[in-house]
Amino acid sequence: MNLTIDVTNKENLAYLSLSGEVDAFTAPKLKEALLPLTKEEGQTVEVDLQDVNYMDSTGLGVFISALKSTKEHNSEMRLVHLQERVYRLFKITGLTEIITIDSAVRGEK
Amino acid sequence: MSTLKLELENYKELLQEYIRTKDEQALYQAEQFSKQSMQHNISPEEIINVHIQSLEEIYPDMPDYIQASMSFLLETMISYGLAYQEYQSLRERQLELKSEISVAANMQKTLLSTVKPELDELDIGALSVPAKQMNGDYHHFVYDGDGALGIAVADVIGKGVPAALCMSMIKYSMDSFPEMRMDPSVILGSLNRVVERNVDSSMFITMFYGMYDTKDHTFSFSSAGHEPGFYYHKDKDEFEEIDVPGLVLGVSAETTYKQKQLKVEQGDMVILLTDGVTECRQGDRFIEQEEILHVIKSYAHLPSQEIVEQVYKHFERLQDFQLRDDFTLIILRRNV
Numbered sequence: 001m002n003l004t005i006d007v008t009n010k011e012n013l014a015y016l017s018l019s020g021e022v023d024a025f026t027a028p029k030l031k032e033a034l035l036p037l038t039k040e041e042g043q044t045v046e047v048d049l050q051d052v053n054y055m056d057s058t059g060l061g062v063f064i065s066a067l068k069s070t071k072e073h074n075s076e077m078r079l080v081h082l083q084e085r086v087y088r089l090f091k092i093t094g095l096t097e098i099i100t101i102d103s104a105v106r107g108e109k
Numbered sequence: 110m111s112t113l114k115l116e117l118e119n120y121k122e123l124l125q126e127y128i129r130t131k132d133e134q135a136l137y138q139a140e141q142f143s144k145q146s147m148q149h150n151i152s153p154e155e156i157i158n159v160h161i162q163s164l165e166e167i168y169p170d171m172p173d174y175i176q177a178s179m180s181f182l183l184e185t186m187i188s189y190g191l192a193y194q195e196y197q198s199l200r201e202r203q204l205e206l207k208s209e210i211s212v213a214a215n216m217q218k219t220l221l222s223t224v225k226p227e228l229d230e231l232d233i234g235a236l237s238v239p240a241k242q243m244n245g246d247y248h249h250f251v252y253d254g255d256g257a258l259g260i261a262v263a264d265v266i267g268k269g270v271p272a273a274l275c276m277s278m279i280k281y282s283m284d285s286f287p288e289m290r291m292d293p294s295v296i297l298g299s300l301n302r303v304v305e306r307n308v309d310s311s312m313f314i315t316m317f318y319g320m321y322d323t324k325d326h327t328f329s330f331s332s333a334g335h336e337p338g339f340y341y342h343k344d345k346d347e348f349e350e351i352d353v354p355g356l357v358l359g360v361s362a363e364t365t366y367k368q369k370q371l372k373v374e375q376g377d378m379v380i381l382l383t384d385g386v387t388e389c390r391q392g393d394r395f396i397e398q399e400e401i402l403h404v405i406k407s408y409a410h411l412p413s414q415e416i417v418e419q420v421y422k423h424f425e426r427l428q429d430f431q432l433r434d435d436f437t438l439i440i441l442r443r444n445v
Contacts, residue, residue: 031311056434057264057266057315057384057434058266060266060313060357061266061311061312061313062311064310064311064313064357064360065310065311067360068310068360069310092334092335092336092337092352093315093334093356093357094333094334094354094355094356094357095334095356095357095360097354097356098356098360098361
């Protein structure tokens with residue numbers, strides 16, 4: 001499986017739309033796209049996970065480094081439209097407590 | 110250089126044969142020749158040299174310009190020869206690394222090995238199967254000799270060698286804890302600080318830590334973002350999820366961990382696992398939690414060690430089964 005990443009930039013908002021699977025093979029690609037965006041001060045990075053049907057712990061690792069980077073660089077990150085299985089992963093690992101996740105618009109697929 | 114001489118004769122004959130007959134057979138032999146040459150580490154420019162010498166012998170009156178063009182070609186091939194040499198040495202290096210990794214994997218096995226204690230009060234089963242050469246899962250039993258059994262189940266995120274090294278770090282921190290009984294929440298709290306200080310930002314560890322008291326049959330536990338375990342009620346023949354919220358180790362130094370306690374009745378089981386169990390796949394399909402519990406239930410009459418082995422065998426037997434992650438399953442059942 002593959003991961004497609006679309007990035008749209010609008011003023012201080014970077015919008016990443018992901019589609020596919022985030023696992024050990026695709027995580028480096030996500031890291032490469034996501035991390036530099038979190039290094040811009042004042043930037044909000046929104047990651048849309050609506051079309052991500054599978055994520056493993058390596059994917060979580062990328063979001064954890066991104067979160068740490070937002071704190072270092074005074075930027076923000078939020079995740080939107082998580083599918084049930086992916087949301088469960090963030091929930092179990094306790095990350096829903098420290099990462100902004102817009103669960104009101106969680107994707108049901 | 111006698112073998113090369115021999116090859117030169119051989120090449121000359123092949124070339125002559127081909128020029129005369131334009132036969133496919135000679136082309137096929139040329140292919141064989143190049144394969145053999147590769148086996149003997151002969152570089153591309155050496156082959157061209159052989160070609161030039163053969164031409165000179167077959168056509169002593171070869172025009173100057175052809176001879177010159179051949180020398181020209183020889184020069185242009187030299188870089189390819191160097192690249193080829195580099196490839197050879199990388200291949201050797203890769204073989205060396207492969208054997209080093211297998212030595213490391215064996216060392217890891219020895220370093221992280223844990224002894225499943227034999228207790229009258231508890232029937233314990235434990236199985237851990239790595240998806241790759243080095244296991245990112247870890248489980249550890251500590252019995253204090255006075256009724257308290259500590260059980261740690263952990264999964265290091267970030268696979269392969271770095272994960273394995275990280276696991277060794279955890280093991281040594283746990284070994285350095287004082288002998289006295291410690292609450293699971295305290296243990297996770299200290300491990301969190303160790304991991305947070307020492308680990309790369311994208312690496313983290315999930316851990317479930319339980320303490321079984323064989324005197325009063327209570328099970329206290331805390332979780333650092335680990336896959337929830339299960340409690341099996343024998344009388345109702347039902348499972349109940351056991352979970353306590355908590356952040357994974359290594360993300361935030363200030364995190365504290367909650368702790369819960371269960372009373373374990375005779376014949377009941379505590380089931381601990383890693384997400385390799387719940388992330389098993391059959392083709393494109395995920396194996397659902399209910400299915401795993403159903404399989405455990407169907408073997409519930411067996412001793413714990415046989416249950417964990419049968420459960421793994423059950424999934425291994427499925428068609429297109431793939432183990433994407435390390436698989437660890439532990440069962441504790443109260444005997445008396």
